[in-house]
Amino acid sequence: MFASRVKAVLGPTNTGKTHLAITRMLGHASGIIGFPLRLLARENYDRMVAAKGARYVGLITGEEKIVPPEAKWFACTVEAMPLDRRTEFLAIDEVQLCADPDRGHIFTDRVLHARGLVETMFLGAETIRPLLQRLVPQIEIETRPRLSQLTYAGPAKLTRLPPRSAVVAFSAGEVYAIAEAIRRRRGGCAVVMGRLSPRTRNAQVALYQNREVDFLVATDAIGMGLNMDVDHVAFAALQKFDGHRPRPLTTQEAAQIAGRAGRGLRDGTFGTTAECPGLDEDLVHGIEAHRFEPLVAIAWRNSNLDFSSIDALLDSLAALPPQAGLAKGNDATDHITLNALARDEAVRSMAGGRSRVKLLWETCQIPDFRKLADDSHTRFCQRVFTHLVEDGALPEDWIASQIATTHRTDGDIDTLMARLSAIRVWAYVAARGDWLRDADRFQNEARAAEDAVSDALHERLTARFVDRRAAHLIRALDDTEEELLSAVTRQGEIVVEGHSVGKIEGFVFTPDPSAVEADDKKLVLRAARRALREEMPRRVGMLEAGKDEDFALTNLHRILWEGHEVARLKLGPEPIKPQVEPLPSEFLDGPARERVRVRLQAWLDGVIARDFAPLFNVEAKAAEDAALRGPVFTLREHLGLLPGGTDPRMSQDDRAKLKAIGVRAGRFALYVPEMLKPRAMAMRAQIWALHAQQKVPSLPGGGLVSTSPGLDWPRGFGAAMGWMPMGAAALRLDVAERIAGELGHMTRRGPAVLPPEIVSRMGVKADALAGVLAALGFAQVPAEALPEGAFGPPTPPLVGPRPRGHEGQPRRRGGERPQQNRAPRSEGEAEPAETSAPTAEGAPAAAPASRPPRRDGPRQDRRDRPRGPRPAEAQPPTEGQQAPPAREARPAPGREGSTREGGNRGAGAAPRRDGPPREGQRPWQPRGPEGARGGARGGDRAPRSQVLFEPKPSGGRGPDPDNPFSVLANLLRKP
Numbered sequence: 001m002f003a004s005r006v007k008a009v010l011g012p013t014n015t016g017k018t019h020l021a022i023t024r025m026l027g028h029a030s031g032i033i034g035f036p037l038r039l040l041a042r043e044n045y046d047r048m049v050a051a052k053g054a055r056y057v058g059l060i061t062g063e064e065k066i067v068p069p070e071a072k073w074f075a076c077t078v079e080a081m082p083l084d085r086r087t088e089f090l091a092i093d094e095v096q097l098c099a100d101p102d103r104g105h106i107f108t109d110r111v112l113h114a115r116g117l118v119e120t121m122f123l124g125a126e127t128i129r130p131l132l133q134r135l136v137p138q139i140e141i142e143t144r145p146r147l148s149q150l151t152y153a154g155p156a157k158l159t160r161l162p163p164r165s166a167v168v169a170f171s172a173g174e175v176y177a178i179a180e181a182i183r184r185r186r187g188g189c190a191v192v193m194g195r196l197s198p199r200t201r202n203a204q205v206a207l208y209q210n211r212e213v214d215f216l217v218a219t220d221a222i223g224m225g226l227n228m229d230v231d232h233v234a235f236a237a238l239q240k241f242d243g244h245r246p247r248p249l250t251t252q253e254a255a256q257i258a259g260r261a262g263r264g265l266r267d268g269t270f271g272t273t274a275e276c277p278g279l280d281e282d283l284v285h286g287i288e289a290h291r292f293e294p295l296v297a298i299a300w301r302n303s304n305l306d307f308s309s310i311d312a313l314l315d316s317l318a319a320l321p322p323q324a325g326l327a328k329g330n331d332a333t334d335h336i337t338l339n340a341l342a343r344d345e346a347v348r349s350m351a352g353g354r355s356r357v358k359l360l361w362e363t364c365q366i367p368d369f370r371k372l373a374d375d376s377h378t379r380f381c382q383r384v385f386t387h388l389v390e391d392g393a394l395p396e397d398w399i400a401s402q403i404a405t406t407h408r409t410d411g412d413i414d415t416l417m418a419r420l421s422a423i424r425v426w427a428y429v430a431a432r433g434d435w436l437r438d439a440d441r442f443q444n445e446a447r448a449a450e451d452a453v454s455d456a457l458h459e460r461l462t463a464r465f466v467d468r469r470a471a472h473l474i475r476a477l478d479d480t481e482e483e484l485l486s487a488v489t490r491q492g493e494i495v496v497e498g499h500s501v502g503k504i505e506g507f508v509f510t511p512d513p514s515a516v517e518a519d520d521k522k523l524v525l526r527a528a529r530r531a532l533r534e535e536m537p538r539r540v541g542m543l544e545a546g547k548d549e550d551f552a553l554t555n556l557h558r559i560l561w562e563g564h565e566v567a568r569l570k571l572g573p574e575p576i577k578p579q580v581e582p583l584p585s586e587f588l589d590g591p592a593r594e595r596v597r598v599r600l601q602a603w604l605d606g607v608i609a610r611d612f613a614p615l616f617n618v619e620a621k622a623a624e625d626a627a628l629r630g631p632v633f634t635l636r637e638h639l640g641l642l643p644g645g646t647d648p649r650m651s652q653d654d655r656a657k658l659k660a661i662g663v664r665a666g667r668f669a670l671y672v673p674e675m676l677k678p679r680a681m682a683m684r685a686q687i688w689a690l691h692a693q694q695k696v697p698s699l700p701g702g703g704l705v706s707t708s709p710g711l712d713w714p715r716g717f718g719a720a721m722g723w724m725p726m727g728a729a730a731l732r733l734d735v736a737e738r739i740a741g742e743l744g745h746m747t748r749r750g751p752a753v754l755p756p757e758i759v760s761r762m763g764v765k766a767d768a769l770a771g772v773l774a775a776l777g778f779a780q781v782p783a784e785a786l787p788e789g790a791f792g793p794p795t796p797p798l799v800g801p802r803p804r805g806h807e808g809q810p811r812r813r814g815g816e817r818p819q820q821n822r823a824p825r826s827e828g829e830a831e832p833a834e835t836s837a838p839t840a841e842g843a844p845a846a847a848p849a850s851r852p853p854r855r856d857g858p859r860q861d862r863r864d865r866p867r868g869p870r871p872a873e874a875q876p877p878t879e880g881q882q883a884p885p886a887r888e889a890r891p892a893p894g895r896e897g898s899t900r901e902g903g904n905r906g907a908g909a910a911p912r913r914d915g916p917p918r919e920g921q922r923p924w925q926p927r928g929p930e931g932a933r934g935g936a937r938g939g940d941r942a943p944r945s946q947v948l949f950e951p952k953p954s955g956g957r958g959p960d961p962d963n964p965f966s967v968l969a970n971l972l973r974k975p
Contacts, residue, residue, distance in 0.1 A: 004115045008095070008122040008132050011144035012290040013223075013259025014268075017123040018044070020144075021091040025073060026051055028118060031089030034078040034110060036097055036224050038063065042198035043226065045075035062367055063427035064447070079106055083114055090116035094224055095124035096252070096295070098131070101329040102243060104299030108326065111135065113303070127252050127292045131325050148262040152284045153232065153269040155277070159185045163214035164231040167273060168257050170219060170240035176413070178236055178274060179217040179465040187471030189215035191461050192222060197420055199454035204461060213471050223257040233261040234273035244330065251286040251293070254279075258287050299329030307357040310342045333377075337364040340378045347382060350389045360385055366428060369421040384429070393437045394429070402426055403442065407449035409456035413464065416457040423450045488535050494528055501528055506564035507539065507585040507596070529587075536587045544599045551603050553686060555696035558583075559600055567600050569690050576612065576636060578690055580604055611683040614662060614674030615640040621661040627654055628661065631670060635663065639684045640675030641733070643668070643719035666737040667777070668724055673734050676722045678702035688720055705735045706763035727771020729764045740776045751781050 009017045022044060025031035035041040038061045045059040045066075058071035060080045067074075074082070078092065092114070098107040111122060112135060122132065122139075132139055158181055161167070167182070167189075169175045175191060182189045190208040192201055205228060208216050216222075216230065220240065235254070239246050249257075262268025270287065272278055279287075286292060302319040306312040317335055321327060331339075338361065341347045351360045363385040368377040387394050406423045409416075423446060429435065430442040488494055492503045502511040509528050543561055552560045557569040565583060572579045580601045582593045609616065619636060622628035631654075634642055646655075646665040655665045664671055675684065681699060689696040697717055700707040707723065709730045718725060722733035731739075739762060746752040759766055770780055 003138075004117060004120055005140070006115070006120045006122075006136055006138055007140045007142065008124070008129075009142050009144060010124055010126045010129055012125070012146045012150075013256060014146050014148055014262055014264075015144040016147065017144060018093060021093065021121050021123055022048065024119065024121065025089045025091060028088040028116075030072045030087040031091070031116065032074045032076060032081055032085065032087050033089075033091040034076050034081045034093065034114075036078060036094045036103075036107075037194065037221060037226075038077055039194070039196070039198055039201050039221065040093070040224055040226060041075045041077050042202075048073055048075060063424045063431060063450075065431050065443070078110060079103075081110065081114065086117055088116055088118040089121070090114055090119075091121040091123060093123045095122040095132075096128045097124075098128065098298035099295050101299055102332060104329050105301035105332070108298050108300050109303045125252060125256070125292070126290070127295050128298070130294050131296075131298055134325050135323075146259075146290065148265055149267045150258060150262060150288055151267065151269050152279065152288060153271040155272045156234065158182055158273055161186070161215065161234055161273060162232050164229060165214070165234055166216040166218060166222060166228070166230045166232070166260060167234045167236055168218055168220060168222065169236045172414075172417075174236060175217050175219060181274075182215050182217065183465045183467055186215055188213045188466035188468065189217050191465060192216060192218040192226070194219055194221040195417055195421065196457070197424075197450055197454040199451055200420075200458045200461075203454075203458040207462065207466065212468060213466055217465075220253070220257055222260050223253070226260070227263065228260070229263060230260050231262065231266070231268055233258045233268070233270045235271070235276050235279075236274045237276055238272075238279075251283055254283060255287045255290065255292065297325055297327040300326035301329065301332070301335075305361070307354045307361065310338075310348060310351055310357055310360070313357055313361060314338065314342060333368045334361070334365040337368075337378050337381050340375070341382055341385070344382065347385065350386065356389065359388060362432075363388070366425065369424040369428075370418070371421075380425075384435075388435060394435055396436075396438065396442075399426065399430070399436070399442050400445070403430075403445050403449055407445075407452060409452055413457065413460045416453055416460060419453050420450065420457065423453060488531070494531050494535075501531070504532070504535065504539070506561055506566040506583070507536065507588050508565075508583065509587065532587050536592065540588070540592050540595055543596060546599075548603055548606065551600065553607075555689075557686070557690050557696070559604070566596065569604075569686075571691065574637070575639060575687055575691060576608065578604065578608075578687060608683060611680045612640070612675070614672050614680070618662050618672055625657060628657055631658065631665075632661075632663070635670060635672060638720070639687060640680070641669055641671040641684070641720065641722055643716075646670050664734075664737065666733075667740055668736060669719075669722070669733055671722065671733060676732065676734055681721055685717075685721055688717065689714075692717075704763070705732050705761075706730060724775070726764075726775035728768040729762070729772055731762060731764075731772070735762065736776065743773075743776065743778055747778070754780075 009015075009020060011017060021033060025033055026048065033044070035044065041059065041061055042064075045057060048057045052073060055068055055070055056072050058068060058074040059066040060074055060076040060082060062077060062080050072087075074085075074087075076082070092107065092110050095107060095111060098104045098111060100107070111132070114120070126143065129141060132141065158167075158178070167178050169178055172193065172195075175193060179189050179191055190204040190213055192204055196204070205226075207213050208228060216228065222228070222230075235257070238254075239248050240253075241247075258268075258270035260268075261270055300321045302316050304316065306316040317338075341360065341364065347360070351357050363381045366377075366381055366384065370377065384394065387398075403423070403426050406419050406426065408419065411419070427443070427446040427450060430439060430446045433439040436442055488504060492505060494501050494504060494509070500512060502509055504510075509532065511528075543566070546561065550562055553569075554560060554565070558565045559567040559569070559580065567580050567582045569578045570581050580597055582588065582596045582600070585593075588596070615636065619632055622632035631647075631650075645668055647670075650665060658665050658670075662672055662674065664673055674680065678699075678701075685696050685699055692714060694714055697713050699721065700723070706729045709718070709725050709728070718730055723730040724733055724736045726736065739758070742755075746755075759769060762769075762772060764772055773780060
C-alpha cells in the first residue's frame with residue numbers, strides 16, 4: 001500500500017484554495033473536508049449537494065448531522081470530523097488556526113494525525129509554512145497567488161462608502177450600532193455574525209447577494225472563507241476581544257478580513273470607517289503585499305488521553321508538548337469544566353472505571369454556546385452525566401420541555417440570539433444518538449425550533465436594519481443616469497420607482513414622515529429632484545392660470561394657494577402697498593420665482609383695490625380740492641382711519657366738504673365710514689399687523705356694535721381698527737360718534753334725561769353704562785328726591801347742571817364683559833344687526849330697560865290699568881313743599897343724531913317727548929327696576945330719585961402716538 005500524499009496549498013484570500021480542495025475531493029471516491037465554522041461547512045455542503053446530490057453528501061457538525069446511508073463525501077467542522085471513517089481524501093481549511101490559543105489544538109491534532117487514504121490537503125495562509133515543513137516533513141507545499149489586486153482606499157465616512165461594501169466590527173453592540181446608522185443613511189444592510197444559525201445567516205447573505213441591500217455589517221466571521229460579492233471592506237475597529245482580553249488585530253488577521261474584498265478577477269479595496277483611525281503604512285504594506293510574520297509555534301494539547309481515572313485524565317491533559325514548534329494554549333472550556341466537576345465528590349463516586357471517566361469527558365465537551373459567565377454550564381454537564389450514569393439515557397420529558405421552551409419566536413433580537421444559543425446546546429445533545437432513546441425525534445424537534453427562531457431572527461434583523469425603499473432608491477440613483485419612473489398624484493404625493501417619497505405642498509417638497517433622519521432626508525430629496533424636474537414648471541403654470549378664489553391670506557402674512565403656503569407679505573413703499581415674496585424653494589429658479597411673484601402680486605393688488613375701494617374713491621374726489629388733499633393723504637397713510645380726533649383747527653366748511661366726499665371728521669377720529677365694514681377692516685388688520693411685525697389679531701364678527709375692550713389686542717390695534725375703548729366695553733367708531741353726537745345735542749343747554757334705548761343701541765350691559773358714558777364725555781347726575789313723607793309723583797326728570805368736580809359724580813365702573821349686541825343697519829354703518837338691550841339685576845335708573853319684563857296673567861287693557869299720580873307740574877305743591885321748576889322743552893335732535901341704533905321700539909317702550917304733556921295725554925315717566933310706570937306698583941307712592949346726565953369736559957385728545965401708522969406718518973413728514 002502506497003503512502004498518502006500530503007500537500008499544503010497556501011496563499012492569501014481569493015486564491016481559489018477551497019474551490020480546488022472541493023474539486024479534488026469530489027474527484028475521489030470518498031472524502032472529508034473540515035471547516036473552521038459551522039456556517040462555512042453548511043455553505044460548502046450546499047455546493048457539494050448541487051454537484052453530487054443529497055443522497056451522497058453528508059454534513060456533520062456539533063449541532064447537526066445529516067448522514068445519508070450512501071454518503072461518500074462529507075462537509076464537517078474541524079471538531080466534528082469523523083476520524084474513524086476512512087476516506088480517500090481529507091482536507092483541513094484555514095489551517096493557520098492551529099495558532100489559535102483556544103481552538104488551535106484541535107487543528108494541530110488534525111494536522112499531525114488525520115490523513116486521507118490517497119490524498120491529504122491543508123489549506124491556509126503562508127504564515128504556517130515553516131511549521132508545516134517542520135511537523136510534516138513529507139509535505140508538499142504549493143503557493144497560489146491572489147487572483148485580484150487588493151488596494152488601500154483610506155478612511156471614509158459611512159455615508160461615503162461605495163456600494164457592495166462590508167463593514168467589520170468585533171462585538172454585537174458595534175454591529176448593531178453601525179447597522180442602524182447605515183439603515184438611516186444608506187437604506188439598510190445585511191448582518192452576519194458567528195452566533196447566527198446557518199438558516200439566518202443564509203437569509204441575511206441572500207439579502208446582500210440579491211442586491212436588496214448594498215451593504216453588509218459583520219464580525220470577523222466573514223474572514224473565514226464566506227464567499228460574497230464584496231468590493232470594499234471597511235474596518236470599524238482595529239481591536240478585538242479574544243475571550244480573555246482586548247488586543248489589536250495582527251497583520252495576518254487584518255489581511256484575512258480585508259481579503260474578502262474582490263472575488264475572482266475583480267479587484268478589491270479596503271479601508272476604515274466610523275470612529276476607526278486610518279491604518280499605518282506598515283500594516284497597509286503588509287496587507288497589500290501579503291507579507292506577514294511567520295508563525296513560530298502552534299497550540300497543542302495531548303490527544304492520547306488516559307481514562308483510567310479523573311486524575312489520570314487531568315494529568316494527561318496537562319502533558320507538555322513533545323517537540324519544538326508546539327506550545328500549550330489556553331485551557332479550553334471542556335478542560336475547565338472537567339476541573340470543576342473533579343472537585344465534586346458525587347461525580348468522583350460515579351466516575352469509577354475507564355468507561356465512566358470517558359463518559360464524563362464526553363459530557364464535559366458539550367460546547368458552551370450560551371457563555372453565561374457563571375457555573376450554569378458546569379451544572380448542566382453534571383446533570384447530563386448523572387442521568388447517563390443512573391438512567392442510561394437522558395429523560396425524554398426533560399429534553400422535550402427544554403426544547404419546547406426555546407421553540408418561541410417572540411422577543412427582540414438579543415432575546416432570539418440567546419434562544420438560538422440554547423437551541424444549539426440541545427441540538428448538540430440530541431445529535432448524540434447514544435445518549436437518547438429516541439434521538440431522531442429530538443433532533444427533528446431541535447431542528448424545527450432552530451428553524452423557527454432563525455426565521456424570526458431574520459425578520460427582526462431585516463425589519464430593524466433594512467429600509468427597502470431607501471435602498472432601492474439609492475441603487476436606482478447610483479446605477480443609472482436615466483430618468484426614474486416617477487409620478488405626482490392629484491393629492492401631491494410623489495412616487496419614485498414605485499416608492500412614495502413625500503408630498504409637494506405648494507412649491508416645497510415635504511419628505512415622507514418616516515424619513516426623519518437628516519441623511520435619509522437627503523436621500524429622499526435626491527430622488528425627488530429628479531422626479532420634480534417636469535412637475536415644477538407645470539405647477540408654476542397652474543398657479544399663473546389659477547383663479548383668484550384659489551388664493552388666500554393667513555394671519556401670519558402667508559399667501560395660500562390651494563391650501564398650501566407659497567409666498568409671504570413684506571413691507572412695501574407705503575402701508576397700503578405691501579409686497580409679495582415667494583417662499584424659498586430649491587425647485588424654483590429665478591425666472592420661475594418671478595412668474596410666481598408677479599401673479600400673486602397682481603392678486604394682492606386686486607384684493608386691496610376691492611377692499612379699499614371707498615378709500616380710493618375718496619382720494620379721487622379729493623384730488624380736485626387742495627384743502628382736502630392733506631387730510632385725505634393722512635387717511636391713506638392710516639388706511640382710512642386716523643384715531644385721536646379731528647384737528648380742532650379744521651373749519652366747518654372743510655368738515656362739510658369732507659362729509660360730502662364720504663369722510664367723517666368726528667370727535668374720536670377722522671375716518672371713512674365704509675372702511676369699518678368687515679372686509680375692509682380685515683384687510684386693514686392684515687396690513688397693520690404686517691407693519692407691527694405681529695400675528696394678525698382676531699376681529700369681532702361682522703355686525704357687532706360693541707365688544708370686549710380687547711385685552712389680548714396689541715397696543716393701539718383696537719383704536720386703529722375703529723373700536724373705541726369705552727370703559728368695560730369697546731364701541732364701534734361710527735356708533736360711538738353717532739351716540740356722542742346725539743347726547744351732545746340733547747345736553748347742549750343742560751342735563752337731560754337719558755334715552756331709555758341707549759343701552760340697546762350701544763349693545764352694552766346696564767352696569768357698564770356709567771363707564772361708557774364717561775368715555776363718551778358725559779357723566780350721570782342723580783336727580784333730587786322728594787322730601788321725606790311727601791306724597792305725590794316722583795320729582796321731575798330735569799335738574800340743574802351739576803357743578804364740576806361734584807362729589808356725587810359716579811366713578812367709572814368696570815363690570816363683567818359686555819354682551820355683544822347688534823344694531824340694525826343704517827346708512828353709513830358697517831352692517832349692524834338688530835339686537836335687544838340686555839337687562840341686569842340692580843341696573844341704575846339712568847339706564848331703563850327699553851322693554852318691560854313679561855308679566856304673568858292676562859294682558860290688561862290700557863284703559864283698565866291703574867294710573868299713577870300726575871306729574872308735579874299738574875299738581876299744586878303741598879304746604880312746605882317747594883314747587884319744582886318747569887321742565888324745559890327739548891328741541892328735536894338734529895338729523896345727524898336722530899338715527900336709532902336700537903331699531904323700532906316695542907309696544908312697551910315709552911315714546912320720547914320734549915316739553916310737558918299735552919292735554920289729555922298721560923305724562924311719560926321712565927320705568928323703574930320693576931318695569932312699572934311712575935311710582936311704585938300697587939299704590940306704593942314713595943318718591944324715587946332719577947339719574948340724569950350732563951356733558952363731561954373733553955380731554956382734548958389728539959391722534960394716538962403709539963399707532964404704527966402715526967409713527968410712519970411722522971417719519972414721512974420729516975425732511
